[in-house]
Amino acid sequence: MKHLSIIILGLLTFNSTAQNDSTFIKSIYNEALSNGKSHEDLRSLCKDVGARLTGSAEAAMAVEWGKNKLEGYGFDKVYLQEIKVPHWERGTKEAGWIKNNNGELIKVHLLALGGSIGTNGLLEAEVIEFKRLDALKAAKKKKVQGKIVFINQPMDEQQINTFRAYGGCYPMRGNGAVEAGRLGAVAVVIRSLGIPIDEHPHTGGMNYNDSIEKIPAAALSTIDAEKLSEVLENGKARFVLEMDCRSYPVVTSYNVIGELSGSEKQNEIITFGGHLDSWDTGEGAHDDGAGIVHSMEALRILKELKYKPKHTLRVVFFMNEENGNMGGKTYAKIVKEKGEKQIAALESDRGGFAPRGFGCDGTQEQVEFLKSLVHHFKPYELSTFEKGYGGVDIRPLKDEYEGIPLFGFIPDSQRYFDFHHSPNDVFENVNKRELELGCAAMASFLYLIDQKL
Amino acid sequence: MKHLSIIILGLLTFNSTAQNDSTFIKSIYNEALSNGKSHEDLRSLCKDVGARLTGSAEAAMAVEWGKNKLEGYGFDKVYLQEIKVPHWERGTKEAGWIKNNNGELIKVHLLALGGSIGTNGLLEAEVIEFKRLDALKAAKKKKVQGKIVFINQPMDEQQINTFRAYGGCYPMRGNGAVEAGRLGAVAVVIRSLGIPIDEHPHTGGMNYNDSIEKIPAAALSTIDAEKLSEVLENGKARFVLEMDCRSYPVVTSYNVIGELSGSEKQNEIITFGGHLDSWDTGEGAHDDGAGIVHSMEALRILKELKYKPKHTLRVVFFMNEENGNMGGKTYAKIVKEKGEKQIAALESDRGGFAPRGFGCDGTQEQVEFLKSLVHHFKPYELSTFEKGYGGVDIRPLKDEYEGIPLFGFIPDSQRYFDFHHSPNDVFENVNKRELELGCAAMASFLYLIDQKL
Numbered sequence: 053m054k055h056l057s058i059i060i061l062g063l064l065t066f067n068s069t070a071q072n073d074s075t076f077i078k079s080i081y082n083e084a085l086s087n088g089k090s091h092e093d094l095r096s097l098c099k100d101v102g103a104r105l106t107g108s109a110e111a112a113m114a115v116e117w118g119k120n121k122l123e124g125y126g127f128d129k130v131y132l133q134e135i136k137v138p139h140w141e142r143g144t145k146e147a148g149w150i151k152n153n154n155g156e157l158i159k160v161h162l163l164a165l166g167g168s169i170g171t172n173g174l175l176e177a178e179v180i181e182f183k184r185l186d187a188l189k190a191a192k193k194k195k196v197q198g199k200i201v202f203i204n205q206p207m208d209e210q211q212i213n214t215f216r217a218y219g220g221c222y223p224m225r226g227n228g229a230v231e232a233g234r235l236g237a238v239a240v241v242i243r244s245l246g247i248p249i250d251e252h253p254h255t256g257g258m259n260y261n262d263s264i265e266k267i268p269a270a271a272l273s274t275i276d277a278e279k280l281s282e283v284l285e286n287g288k289a290r291f292v293l294e295m296d297c298r299s300y301p302v303v304t305s306y307n308v309i310g311e312l313s314g315s316e317k318q319n320e321i322i323t324f325g326g327h328l329d330s331w332d333t334g335e336g337a338h339d340d341g342a343g344i345v346h347s348m349e350a351l352r353i354l355k356e357l358k359y360k361p362k363h364t365l366r367v368v369f370f371m372n373e374e375n376g377n378m379g380g381k382t383y384a385k386i387v388k389e390k391g392e393k394q395i396a397a398l399e400s401d402r403g404g405f406a407p408r409g410f411g412c413d414g415t416q417e418q419v420e421f422l423k424s425l426v427h428h429f430k431p432y433e434l435s436t437f438e439k440g441y442g443g444v445d446i447r448p449l450k451d452e453y454e455g456i457p458l459f460g461f462i463p464d465s466q467r468y469f470d471f472h473h474s475p476n477d478v479f480e481n482v483n484k485r486e487l488e489l490g491c492a493a494m495a496s497f498l499y500l501i502d503q504k505l
Numbered sequence: 506m507k508h509l510s511i512i513i514l515g516l517l518t519f520n521s522t523a524q525n526d527s528t529f530i531k532s533i534y535n536e537a538l539s540n541g542k543s544h545e546d547l548r549s550l551c552k553d554v555g556a557r558l559t560g561s562a563e564a565a566m567a568v569e570w571g572k573n574k575l576e577g578y579g580f581d582k583v584y585l586q587e588i589k590v591p592h593w594e595r596g597t598k599e600a601g602w603i604k605n606n607n608g609e610l611i612k613v614h615l616l617a618l619g620g621s622i623g624t625n626g627l628l629e630a631e632v633i634e635f636k637r638l639d640a641l642k643a644a645k646k647k648k649v650q651g652k653i654v655f656i657n658q659p660m661d662e663q664q665i666n667t668f669r670a671y672g673g674c675y676p677m678r679g680n681g682a683v684e685a686g687r688l689g690a691v692a693v694v695i696r697s698l699g700i701p702i703d704e705h706p707h708t709g710g711m712n713y714n715d716s717i718e719k720i721p722a723a724a725l726s727t728i729d730a731e732k733l734s735e736v737l738e739n740g741k742a743r744f745v746l747e748m749d750c751r752s753y754p755v756v757t758s759y760n761v762i763g764e765l766s767g768s769e770k771q772n773e774i775i776t777f778g779g780h781l782d783s784w785d786t787g788e789g790a791h792d793d794g795a796g797i798v799h800s801m802e803a804l805r806i807l808k809e810l811k812y813k814p815k816h817t818l819r820v821v822f823f824m825n826e827e828n829g830n831m832g833g834k835t836y837a838k839i840v841k842e843k844g845e846k847q848i849a850a851l852e853s854d855r856g857g858f859a860p861r862g863f864g865c866d867g868t869q870e871q872v873e874f875l876k877s878l879v880h881h882f883k884p885y886e887l888s889t890f891e892k893g894y895g896g897v898d899i900r901p902l903k904d905e906y907e908g909i910p911l912f913g914f915i916p917d918s919q920r921y922f923d924f925h926h927s928p929n930d931v932f933e934n935v936n937k938r939e940l941e942l943g944c945a946a947m948a949s950f951l952y953l954i955d956q957k958l
Contacts, residue, residue, distance in 0.1 A: 081663065081665070082663050085662045085663050086662060086663060209538045209539060209938070210534065210535050210538050210539060212534070212884060212885055212886060212942075213886075214938075247938060248937065406859075406917050406919050408886065431665060432665055433665060433666075433861065433889070433917075435888040436886070464859050464886075464917065466859050466936065466938050466939050466942065467936055467938070467939070470936070483919065483920055483923070484701065485662070485667075485700060485919050485920070486919050486920070489665075489919065
C-alpha cells in the first residue's frame with residue numbers, strides 16, 4: 053500500500069512537463085472565475101486606498117497596501133525598491149468659465165493637466181481656438197499673444213482601436229502648453245482626451261520646455277469644449293481660469309515587488325506588472341488598478357495551483373507611471389546594475405475589460421513566438437496576437453537589455469476612453485467577470501512564456 | 506465638359522461590383538461611428554416607450570414607434586403584420602419573505618416568472634431546497650407535497666461563453682413549476698438566472714403542463730437565494746409569497762416591417778431583425794432594444810450609402826419573442842403562405858456589446874461560407890465565425906424553408922447576464938460605441954451576404 057501511495061502522491065504533485073497545457077490553462081481559468089480575489093482586491097485598492105497620485109499620502113498608503121497584499125499571498129520574496137519621484141498637487145482651487153460677447157458666464161468642468169503651474173489668482177483673457185495642435189504651431193505670434201489658446205481636437209471615433217485615436221490627440225495634451233507658450237499665450241485649455249460627449253474632464257501628463265515661458269494648462273470636458281467652440285462660432289469669447297496646482301520637491305517612494313522563485317533558472321527573471329500610481333481624480337480603477345490586480349492575481353493563481361515556475365516570476369507594482377515613469381526607469385537601471393538576467397517582460401495597463409490578446413514589442417522571431425501561442429487561447433476568445441506595444445513601465449528594460457521581448461496584455465479597447473484619467477474611472481465601472489478573465493489570461497500567458505522561453 | 510460630368514456622375518453612383526468590399530465596409534463603419542443614430546434611437550425606445558411586454562400599452566406604443574421610425578428613414582416599404590399574442594400581466598402585488606426557525610422575517614427581491622399564476626392572497630409554506638432541477642425530479646412526493654420548492658442552481662461561472670451557462674440553468678426556470686407541481690408543491694421559487702451576486706431578480710418565461718396542477722413561480726435575486734440557502738443550512742424555514750399576476754385573453758399585436766427593395770432579385774428576401782417586445786422590468790435595452798436598433802441602423806446605413814441591394818433586405822421587429830414567439834412563428838407561416846422566397850435570415854438578440862462575430866445554423870457548406878467572410882472583419886476585431894444559433898424569432902423560418910441558413914450576430918457575452926430580464930437592463934448600461942460597432946457589423950454582414958449569396 054505504501055508503494056501505491058507514493059505513486060499517487062507522485063501523480064498529484066504538479067509536473068509541468070507531464071501536464072497538458074490546455075488542462076492547466078483550464079484550471080487557471082476555473083480558479084480565476086470561481087475563487088478569484090481580483091475583484092475584492094480592486095475594490096480595496098480603489099476604496100480603502102483611493103486615487104493615488106505619485107507623492108500623495110494615498111500613494112504612500114498604496115505602497116503599504118501592495119506590500120501587505122503580496123505578503124498576505126505568501127510569495128517567496130516581497131520587498132520595496134526605493135525610488136525618487138516628482139511630486140505635483142492639484143491644490144484646492146480649480147475653476148473655469150466661458151464669458152461670451154455679452155459677458156454671460158458658463159461654468160465649465162475642467163481639470164488642470166498634471167504638472168501644470170497655477171494661475172496665481174484669476175486669469176482672464178480672450179480665447180483663440182485651434183482645431184489641432186498643428187494649426188497652433190503654424191499660427192502667427194501676434195494672433196496668439198496674450199490670449200488663452202483653446203485646442204479642440206476630438207478623438208477620431210472612426211479608429212476601431214481607441215488607443216490609435218488617443219495617440220492622435222496625445223500631442224495636443226503633451227505639447228499644447230509649449231506650443232502656445234512659444235507664441236506668447238497666457239494659458240492653454242484643451243478638449244479632454246475622452247470619447248463620449250459628457251461632463252467628465254480627463255486629466256493627464258504634459259510637458260514644459262525650460263526655454264519657453266511656462267503657462268497654465270487644463271482640460272475641458274468634451275461637452276464644455278463643444279460649448280466653447282459654439283460660443284466662438286458666434287463671436288469673440290473670453291475665458292476665466294483659476295488653478296492653484298503646483299510642483300513640490302522630489303520625494304522618496306517605492307516600487308513594490310513580489311516573487312515566485314524559479315525552480316530551474318532562478319537567476320532568469322520574467323518581470324510583469326502594472327502601475328500602482330494613478331491620477332488624483334476617480335479611483336484609478338481601470339488605470340491601472342486593473343493591471344495591479346491582474347498581475348497580483350496571476351501570481352496568486354499560479355501559486356495556488358502549486359505551479360513551480362522554471363524562471364523567477366517577479367511581479368512589480370511600478371510607481372509614477374503617470375507623471376515621470378521614475379518607477380519603470382529606476383527599476384530597469386537597478387536590475388541592470390545588479391547584473392540580473394531579464395528574459396522577458398509583460399505589462400497590463402489598458403484597463404480591466406474582456407481580454408482580446410497580447411502584443412509583442414520585439415523581433416520578428418519573438419512576434420512569431422507570440423503568434424504560436426494563439427491556439428492556447430482560442431477556448432477563451434482571445435485572438436489578437438501580434439506586433440504591438442508592451443507598456444510604459446517595462447519600456448526602459450529595452451534600453452538596458454537589448455533584444456528582450458516586451459509583451460502587452462490587450463483587453464477590449466472600446467470603453468477605455470470613457471473612463472481614462474477622469475472622475476469616472478471608479479471601481480463600479482469595472483466588470484467582475486471581465487476583470488477575472490484578464491487575470492486568467494495573464495496567468496496563462498505567464499505560464500506559457502515560462503514554459504516555452 | 507458634359508462628357509466629363511457624366512463620367513464623374515457614373516463614378517459617384519454606387520456600383521457594388523466596381524467597389525471594393527473593404528472600402529465599402531470601411532464606409533459603413535465610418536457612418537455608424539460618426540453619424541450613427543442607434544444610440545439616440547435606443548434612448549428613445551427605452552425612455553419614450555419603456556419596457557414593452559407583449560399585450561401591454563407600451564408594446565402597442567412600441568409598434569407605433571417602430572413604424573414611425575422606419576417611415577422616418579424612408580425605406581421602400583413599411584408595414585405592420587397582424588398577429589395574435591398572449592397577454593400576461595404582473596399585477597400590482599409582488600412580495601416575498603423568508604421566515605426562519607424563530608419566525609424572523611427577511612424581505613427578498615423577487616419577480617414572478619412570466620406566465621405564472623398568482624397566489625390568490627398570502628401563500629405561506631415550508632421551503633425545501635434543491636440544488637438542481639434533476640434533484641427535484643428525483644425527489645419523493647411526500648418530501649415535497651404542500652411545500653414551496655426552492656431551486657438554487659447558480660449559473661456556471663466557469664463557462665467562458667455565458668450563454669452556455671444560461672442554457673444549463675434554463676430548465677430550472679422553464680420546467681420548475683411543472684416538476685414541483687407534479688410532486689404536490691404549492692409554489693416554486695428559483696434562483697435568478699444572473700451571474701453577479703446582487704439584489705436584482707431576473708424574470709423570464711416558464712411553462713405549465715395542462716395535466717399538472719399550476720403553481721405560482723417566482724425568481725429570487727441571487728443574493729436572496731444565497732440568504733435563503735444559508736437560513737436552510739441552519740434549520741427549517743418558511744417562505745411567504747404574494748403575487749397577483751395573471752393571464753388575460755389573447756390580443757392583437759403586430760410585427761413591424763421595413764424593406765429596401767432588391768435591384769436584381771426583388772422576390773428573394775433576406776429577413777433580419779430583433780424583437781420589439783421585452784420583459785416588463787428594466788427597459789429591454791440589451792434584450793432586445795439593441796437588436797432592434799442594430800437592425801434598423803444597419804438598413805439606414807446601407808440606404809444612406811446609396812447601396813442598391815441585389816435581394817430585398819427586410820427588417821422585422823418581431824413581437825412576443827419573450828413569452829410565446831408568436832411574432833416569429835406567424836411571420837414564417839405568412840411568408841410561406843404568400844409563396845415568398847426566403848434565402849437567408851439574420852438576428853441580433855444577444856445584447857449591445859462589442860461585436861465578436863457571427864454564428865450559422867445551417868449546413869456544413871453554409872458554415873464554410875460564413876467562415877469565408879472572416880477576413881472582411883479582421884480590421885474590426887471580429888473573429889468568431891462558426892456554427893451556432895440564429896435566433897428565436899427567425900428559427901421558425903427553418904420549419905418552412907428547408908435548408909435556409911440562419912445567422913446570429915455574436916457580441917461579447919461577458920456582461921449580458923448582469924442585465925438580462927432584470928431591472929438593470931436599462932439604456933444607461935449600453936455603451937454607445939459598442940452599440941454602434943454592432944450596427945456596423947450587422948450592416949457589413951448584410952452587405953456581404955447580399956453580394957455573395
